Amino acid sequence: MHVGRSTPRALVRATVGVLVVAVCAGCSFFDRGDDTEGRSVFDVKVGECFRAPKDITVELTELAQVPCTDPHEQEAYALVDYEDTAATAKASGAASFPGVEALTAFAQGACAQEFEDYVGVDYRDSRLWFTYLLPSARGWEQDADRTTLCFVTTTGEQLTRSVAGTGW
Template sequence: MRGARLGWRAIAVALVLAVATSALTACVPPPVLDEFRRVAQHLLNKDQSTTATPAPTDRVYRGNTGFGDLKVGDCVNDLAALDYTVILGLDVVSCASPHDSEIYALPALAPSPTYPGDDAIQSLADDACHSAFKPYVGIDVERSDLDYDFYTPTENGWTQDGDRTATCVVFHDNAQTTGSVKGTAETSVTSS
């Protein structure tokens, strides 16, 4: 499971480098859920109050909550945002209703004012989100039917806005989840 994702991540990074031509203050997620569909969201805005302006050709998704206002335990519908090149926020919904993902950790990545590079940021976020999975869900990700993904700051967000936080999301592959997965320690959760 982890090895297959690493292979897709390398392909997705190559595709993203070909697609991503602007340096917006944004967050970037590695592809995990639907590798080719997630490539479209590799320029995400971490906070609606950023200094960067999307290019006229960018398709902007605003969501109802900016990345800077998201909290651990928030349930979000983020799949609709995947067709956009810039995401200024996600749609937070009640966890009692069907939703795409749940935020389970917001780890700080590194204090350095110098951007460590895309690969280093992806690796730091992957390690932090992997480590936070079991304490939140109650079971190792390798034993769970759930999976995780994350959003990370871009170089512009890192250097200009001081954004050093990853946003870790847990989801049920190929289905929405109803209810929180916190502490379920199950290999599967109720999905719609």
């Protein structure tokens, strides 16, 4: 899955290679010697909390999950399926990857839309940011992944509780 991010005041397009994280079969990027538990990106549920990856790479398959009462930087708040071409692709039998730009535009809009329902305040008025993971081209082509994962994230101090309904 690819990673993107947005500020609360303005959407920022991530530069590929700067904010994107990598697939490494059989490896873990989260050996921090703490309570983190590796969680497949395909098993993430809304309300789960995570430590941010230490290294910035191209794709990732696993996140460092922690209880929301432990220090963390990210919390999953929405899982949204890409819809722009879903009906057309199903009708034609095509499953071609729409591209990072199309998925990024979709994720920025969908994650911004879902933010207020989860946090309790519009993201533009929040002190928090959002970020997202996009389906990878490989996962898309294998017809295994059409879901964007939206995460609330901080810019500084770690969170030690869920942000659901806080209005932060």
